[in-house]
Amino acid sequence: MIITFYGVRGSTPAPGPLTVKYGGNTSCVHIELETGHDLILDAGTGIRSLGHKPAKKSTPASILLSHGHWDHIQGYPFFDPIYQPDRDIHVYISVQSGRKLLSTLFSQMDGTHFPVRAEDLPSNHFPKFKGIESELYEREGIQVVKQPLNHPGGGVAYRINENGASCAYVTDNELEPPKKLTTRYDQWVNYLHGVDVLIHDAQYTEDDMPHKHGWGHSLISQVRQLATDAEVGTLVMFHHDPERSDSELDEIQIENEKYLKSKHAPTRSVCAAEGMRISLDKPVLGGATRIGID
Numbered sequence: 001m002i003i004t005f006y007g008v009r010g011s012t013p014a015p016g017p018l019t020v021k022y023g024g025n026t027s028c029v030h031i032e033l034e035t036g037h038d039l040i041l042d043a044g045t046g047i048r049s050l051g052h053k054p055a056k057k058s059t060p061a062s063i064l065l066s067h068g069h070w071d072h073i074q075g076y077p078f079f080d081p082i083y084q085p086d087r088d089i090h091v092y093i094s095v096q097s098g099r100k101l102l103s104t105l106f107s108q109m110d111g112t113h114f115p116v117r118a119e120d121l122p123s124n125h126f127p128k129f130k131g132i133e134s135e136l137y138e139r140e141g142i143q144v145v146k147q148p149l150n151h152p153g154g155g156v157a158y159r160i161n162e163n164g165a166s167c168a169y170v171t172d173n174e175l176e177p178p179k180k181l182t183t184r185y186d187q188w189v190n191y192l193h194g195v196d197v198l199i200h201d202a203q204y205t206e207d208d209m210p211h212k213h214g215w216g217h218s219l220i221s222q223v224r225q226l227a228t229d230a231e232v233g234t235l236v237m238f239h240h241d242p243e244r245s246d247s248e249l250d251e252i253q254i255e256n257e258k259y260l261k262s263k264h265a266p267t268r269s270v271c272a273a274e275g276m277r278i279s280l281d282k283p284v285l286g287g288a289t290r291i292g293i294d
């Protein structure tokens with residue numbers, strides 16, 4: 001399994017001199033499975049540069065959407081494969097969000113907000129609303145498990161298991177929301193237990209609270225605690241606040257390393273950056289997954 005990051009920012013794109021190192025595009029992660037299949041997690045502005053790659057293939061492009069907030073869908077009109085005649089695009093959407101989310105994805109291409117209308121696209125769209133575990137790659141040793149997010153409007157996390165290697169994508173998620181709690185902390189610990197790579201929303205610092213409490217994002221300090229409690233292999237801090245500069249993320253990285261060292265945790269932590277590539281290699285004879293980061 002190879003994970004590549006194309007967009008790591010939350011809320012809105014944040015290009016500029018202060019975000020050159022980690023990048024300014026919004027959420028989009030590509031996973032290349034050992035079977036050769038591709039999974040695309042979310043369609044933020046990062047999907048534009050990713051789109052050049054699958055455009056060279058003829059197999060269906062599979063997109064798993066976490067939810068319909070614009071930082072997760074606004075790159076879709078710029079995704080090359082949707083302009084390929086008869087190219088099959090499979091869009092996986094949680095049952096909870098259903099058709100409303102699908103219409104959100106396409107309503108941005110209505111001729112007013114974007115010149116090309118969704119109904120004029122030459123590609124074939126296949127919305128999938130349920131049972132993604134069985135509909136995708138179960139027969140080839142791949143399992144995708146969902147978990148509802150704590151986020152205004154709802155959404156889902158995905159855990160992808162392939163031949164003993166695993167990656168979880170959990171954005172946008174507030175671990176301790178003030179009101180409606182969809183998934184409890186102990187349920188997150190169970191769901192994520194032992195995952196090799198955890199990509200988790202880590203948008204806020206203590207300074208952002210309490211003003212943003214209830215906006216659906218987690219504190220960095222809560223996320224590293226979760227990674228420790230769930231005995232995660234590598235924690236990838238994701239969905240950076242648009243105001244967070246490269247130097248601030250460098251400081252967060254150092255702080256996380258200190259924290260994990262003080263807990264004697266085997267977990268390591270990195271801040272997601274555009275272009276970062278993580279490879280997961282499960283030894284044939286068993287043992288821990290080898291995780292490489294470029």
Ligand SMILES: [Zn+2]
Nearest residue numbers: 010011071172
């Ligand atoms: Zn978001």
Ligand SMILES: [Zn+2]
Nearest residue numbers: 067069151172
């Ligand atoms: Zn959101």
